[in-house]
Amino acid sequence: xxxxxxxxxxxxFRMVEHTNVMIENGQFQYVGxxxxxxxxxxxxxxxxxxxxxxxxxxxxxxPMTLTRGLGEGLSLSDWLxxxxxxxxxxxxxxxxxxxxxxxAMELIxxxxxxxxxxxxxxxxxxxxxxxxxxxxxxxxxxxASDPDVRxxxxxxxxxxxxxxxxxxxxxxxxxxxxxxxxxxYTSTDALVRAAVGFAKDxxxxxxxxxxxxxxxxxxxxxxxxxxxxxxYFRSCGLFENPVLAAHxxxxxxxxxxxxxxxxxxxxxxxxxxxxxxxxIAPISRYLDRGLNVVIATDGAASNxxxxxxEEIHLAAMAGKGRFQDPTILAPEQVLKMATINGAxxxxxxxxxxxxxxxxxxxxxxxxxxxxxVPVHDLLSNLVYSAQSSDLYMTVIDGKPVYRNGEFLTIDRxxxxxxxxxxxxxxxxxxxGM
Numbered sequence: 001x002x003x004x005x006x007x008x009x010x011x012x013f014r015m016v017e018h019t020n021v022m023i024e025n026g027q028f029q030y031v032g033x034x035x036x037x038x039x040x041x042x043x044x045x046x047x048x049x050x051x052x053x054x055x056x057x058x059x060x061x062x063p064m065t066l067t068r069g070l071g072e073g074l075s076l077s078d079w080l081x082x083x084x085x086x087x088x089x090x091x092x093x094x095x096x097x098x099x100x101x102x103x104a105m106e107l108i109x110x111x112x113x114x115x116x117x118x119x120x121x122x123x124x125x126x127x128x129x130x131x132x133x134x135x136x137x138x139x140x141x142x143x144a145s146d147p148d149v150r151x152x153x154x155x156x157x158x159x160x161x162x163x164x165x166x167x168x169x170x171x172x173x174x175x176x177x178x179x180x181x182x183x184x185y186t187s188t189d190a191l192v193r194a195a196v197g198f199a200k201d202x203x204x205x206x207x208x209x210x211x212x213x214x215x216x217x218x219x220x221x222x223x224x225x226x227x228x229x230x231x232y233f234r235s236c237g238l239f240e241n242p243v244l245a246a247h248x249x250x251x252x253x254x255x256x257x258x259x260x261x262x263x264x265x266x267x268x269x270x271x272x273x274x275x276x277x278x279x280i281a282p283i284s285r286y287l288d289r290g291l292n293v294v295i296a297t298d299g300a301a302s303n304x305x306x307x308x309x310e311e312i313h314l315a316a317m318a319g320k321g322r323f324q325d326p327t328i329l330a331p332e333q334v335l336k337m338a339t340i341n342g343a344x345x346x347x348x349x350x351x352x353x354x355x356x357x358x359x360x361x362x363x364x365x366x367x368x369x370x371x372x373v374p375v376h377d378l379l380s381n382l383v384y385s386a387q388s389s390d391l392y393m394t395v396i397d398g399k400p401v402y403r404n405g406e407f408l409t410i411d412r413x414x415x416x417x418x419x420x421x422x423x424x425x426x427x428x429x430x431x432g433m
Contacts, residue, residue: 001398002038006046006364007378009053011340011353013332015378021051023360026398031356044393048368050378052335053352054113054361054394055308056342057296059207059246059267061119061141062129062306063091063099064299065106066423071301076213076276084301088120090426096121098418100128105410106306108134108402110388111363113395116244116267116296116346118180118207122159126166126175133401133409135361137346138163139180139207144191151194156180164202174397176346178244183209184220184229192236205242205347208233211255212247213278230255239264244345246296247272248286249279256289265292265345268337270314271305272298284319284328294345295338309388312338316383331379360398365390 001023008019008031022030022038030036064084071083091099096119107115114135119125122140129136140156151157164177179199181187199206210229211217217228224232231254233239239262246267251259259266268283283293295315297306312334319329343352351359367375371385394402401409 001041001044001395002036003044003046003051003364004036006044006049006051007367008051008354009335009382011355013335013379015050019046019051021046021354023395023398026360028354028356028358028360031354044364046364048366049392050365050367050382051354051362052365052382053339053343053354054363054396055111055312055338056294056346056348056352057107057112057115057306057308058244058265058294058342058345059269059296059298060103060115060117060306061299061301062103062107062115062117063096063119063121063125064301065102065306066091066095066099066419066426067299067301068304076278077215079276079302086430087426090429091121093121093124095422095426097124097128098415098422100125101132101410101415102419103300103306104129104132104134105407105412105415106300107308108132108394108396108407109391110307110309111365111391111394112306112308113361113363114343114346114348114351116178116207118182118246120156120159122163123166126163130175131409133174133396133399135174135346135348135351135396137176137178137205137207139178141180141182142191142195143182143186144188145186147188147190149188151191154191157194160198164204172397178205178207179241181206181208181238183212183216184232185216189236192233192238196237196241199241200237205244206238207244208238208246210245210248211250212273213276214250217250228252228255230258234258242347244294246298247278247281249273249281251281251286256286256291260289260291263292265294265341267294267296267345268315269296269298269311270318271311272302274314274318275304276302280318280322282319282322283315284323284325287333292341292345293337294342295334307388308338309386312383331377331383334383335379361396363391363395364393366392 003021020036116137118141243264248266340352
């Protein structure tokens with residue numbers, strides 16, 4: 001594939017016009033302004049278009065597309081216990097397969113090339129995302145309340161081990177496995193320590209929720225002698241592994257010191273935190289401390305969409321509003337959080353930047369749209385004006401998965417039919433209880 005005469009967002013997050021990009025074997029082979037000929041592949045006219053790295057959604061529960069709009073206007077604890085958990089107990093693996101495909105359509109149509117996903121029925125989710133052509137770091141959100149239950153006996157643990165064995169046999173690493181730990185408040189001490197040990201033994205990352213709500217944060221301190229979730233997890237050895245921590249709205253000073261020392265990554269879920277009334281994470285403060293902050297949608301049940309461009313926009317705006325400072329969180333900074341920083345958070349070091357030798361994960365946006373004209377600052381237009389509807393193409397490992405409104409790897413009609421049918425069936429079962 002050759003894209004000719006296009007504007008690109010380069011590795012320094014500068015706009016470079018009149019660039020030619022050659023893609024072969026799933027990689028960027030050439031990126032520059034010299035003339036390039038390709039008589040073997042597709043040629044795309046890049047005029048009035050922008051090529052940039054695809055987005056990395058670093059915290060999601062992708063089958064929760066099936067719960068979009070369920071349980072509106074509730075607190076986090078009531079939303080989980082009264083609506084989400086009863087619905088989720090009815091979900092089968094096939095339900096999660098179609099929910100994941102529904103989410104994959106929404107994600108790739110909005111320029112997302114990779115997700116870090118935490119849910120259950122992870123074999124089915126992995127199959128769906130693999131068929132869709134996406135990259136994904138997948139984990140089961142391990143949880144336990146009975147201290148006498150051995151972690152290795154949990155179904156989620158067995159599924160994690162099964163998927164890990166399967167993934168190790170793949171020729172590529174589009175699908176990866178993380179160790180998922182749902183949260184401090186849904187774990188026993190034995191589960192946390194077992195998860196920490198497994199991650200360390202296998203060289204895996206840990207994905208968990210931390211200090212999403214003030215209630216969660218303060219109740220943890222009561223349970224653990226004044227220790228916050230971060231401090232408790234440190235005592236269990238969690239941060240001896242690479243950690244991706246979702247939300248982190250209520251971190252304290254010592255928490256920041258611990259996370260910075262161990263290079264933990266914070267996944268910022270601004271829409272979900274606003275919608276559930278959890279608060280606004282002070283991410284500019286976290287960035288000032290040298291922490292890697294990345295962008296995520298969370299699940300469609302608490303967002304209610306999987307639109308990364310909307311998350312970028314809100315993250316930039318909410319930070320300025322919280323600190324009453326329009327100079328913080330420059331467009332370049334927020335775009336890095338959604339692209340290269342997200343790739344690094346997933347351990348994908350050859351992704352997230354358009355340069356020769358990197359994996360060819362990218363999106364192309366149409367620039368000849370009324371809301372993108374005029375151009376005083378194209379980076380600002382991207383963060384504050386661009387819409388997911390401006391997307392022309394999403395490409396993952398050099399393979400187009402979405403082009404001009406068409407899904408190239410997913411049967412759109414079949415997935416939407418199955419999603420609606422299955423939700424009606426579950427809701428009917430719940431109403432009859």
